[in-house]
Amino acid sequence: MTRRPYRELVVHARGGGWGTDREIDGHDPVAVIRGTDFAAVRSGRTDAVPRRWEKRSLIAPRRVRPGDVLLEISGGSAARGQTTGRSLFVGPDVLPAFEVPVIPASFCRLVRFDPTVVDPRYAYYGLRDMYLSGRAGDYENQSTGISNFQFGRFLDAELLRVPPLDEQRRIVAVLSALDDKIEINDRVVTAYEELLRAEFQALTGTGGASVPVTDLVDFNPRTARPDPAGAPYVDMAALPTHVAGIRSWSHRPPRGGSRFRNGDTLLARITPCLENGKTGYVDFLAPDETATGSGEFIVLRARPGVPPQFPYFLARDDRFRGHAVRKMAGSSGRQRVSATDAADFRISTPDPQRLAAFGERAGAAFAHMAALLTEVRALEALRDTVLPELMAGRQPLPAPAPACTSDGTEDAGSSVYE
Known part of the structure; x- marks a missing residue:
């Protein structure tokens, strides 16, 4: 099977921009997708993508089209073991969510593939395999504390198995089915959160009498000691920026930091994490289990009679x-x-009856959100397990759907996997 360098597959590559934060002559409004926006955009959340003003002559060569891939080429986090090389496939439903042209940020690169040779989404899954395997780190160098992805070296050194287009599309069908289900779950969670945030604002924004927030919420409440042999631990990187669910955690012997239990909310208190929205709701622990986390968290807990989702x-x-x-x-x-x-x-x-009704709706929604997130973790684990096997040609593919003959009967045909 032919393995080809990415340079032979790419027909257009262009670095991104950042433009200016105000309107000036010769500049037009654009949305600028950063590497930190990839996960949100993939889940249909585009509100946090910066809107900027870019020089008009620079927009056209940077403008993102359906089928393009955005590749992060600077950033990463050596402390968290996160390399550069994250990528985003721009499907047909991404760009209509923006009201202006979209370009990549200056720490990203737009990559466009030759569709006569390689299915663009298949090439994207090759990049995902490169990132998940750790190979992306082979193309990095360090400059003033920032990791930089050596794009030219990558183009020549990274090889992609390029089977016939029909096989590529069958591989894409398997992987995209998993990704599409993950995306649907994420979009449902996002919709729940948006509705409940609007209800919370209506509940607490009516004016009139006010009370100290401490009448409703405890800040850094006393919590039982965790198991000295080991307890769940949440670091700052695991705290989400847009939704409640905490997707990952580890176990380790407790060494100080914050303590929390199910029903608590974790709020980042340090810049830029606070400004970026790092906040999570704890619902993954066993009953009566105490977990620990970063010392840069403030723990919020509902007082008696207040729904746990209120904080x-x-x-x-x-x-x-x-x-x-x-x-x-x-x-x-x-x-x-x-x-x-x-x-x-x-x-x-808040009116007590409305507060109780909010709690009922939020409780039911959060239970469903937790189930959806559990399913997402399982689907992500499955996808990341089969991805390298499919890309390497080691995983058998389902037989192609039989074609219909002119008289309407099915023609089983033949398969290269028979």
Whole structure:
């Protein structure tokens, strides 16, 4: 089977831009997708993608089209073992979600493939395999603390198995079926959150009498000691930025930091994590189990009579987050908000009946969201297991669907896998 360098498959590659944050002559509005936006865009969330103004003459060669791939070429995190080389496939449903042209950010590169030789999504799955296997790290160098992906070296050195197009498309069909189900689950979770955030704002934004938020929520409450032999541990990287569910955690002997239990909310208190929205709802522990996490978390817990999801939506609320950001203190780049300062906040007194109704709806939604996320983790594990096998040609493919003959009967034909 032919293995070809990516250079022979790419027909257009262009670095991204960043433009300016204001309207000036000769510039047009664009949406700029960063590597940090890949997961959100893949799940249908485009609101956090920056809108900028780019020089008009630079938009056309950078403008993203359906079938393009965006490749992260700078960034990564050596501390977390995360290399550059993450990628995003731009399917036909991505661009209509934006009201302006889309370009990649300056730390990304637009890559366009020759569809007569390679199915673009098949080439994308080759990049996913490169990243998940760790091969992307082979093309990195370090510059002033930032990892840089050597794109030219990658084009010549990274080889992709290129079977006939019909086989490529069958491989894509298997992998995209898993990805599409993951995406559907993520979109349902996003819809739940948007509806409940709107309800929370209506519940707490009616004006009138207000109470200290500490009447409803405890900040860094006392929590039982974790098992000294080992306990679940959540680091800052695992805290989501847009949705409640925490997708990953590890186990380790407790060594200080924050303590929490099911029903608690974790709020990042340090810059830029607070500004970026890092917040998560804890629902993955065993009953009465205590977990630990980063010392840069503030733990929020509902007081008696308050739904456990209430602190989570408080932490997501723009009014509260703005208050917390304004209360940050410390040296540039290492600013934090203390739990005491974050708790110095007043909130409109929620009507008890409406609060109870909100709790019922939020509880049912969060139970469904947790089930969807459990399914997502299983699907992701399956996809990441079969991906390298399919790309290497080691995993047999399902037989192609039989064609219909002119009289309407099925023609079984033959298969290269028989």
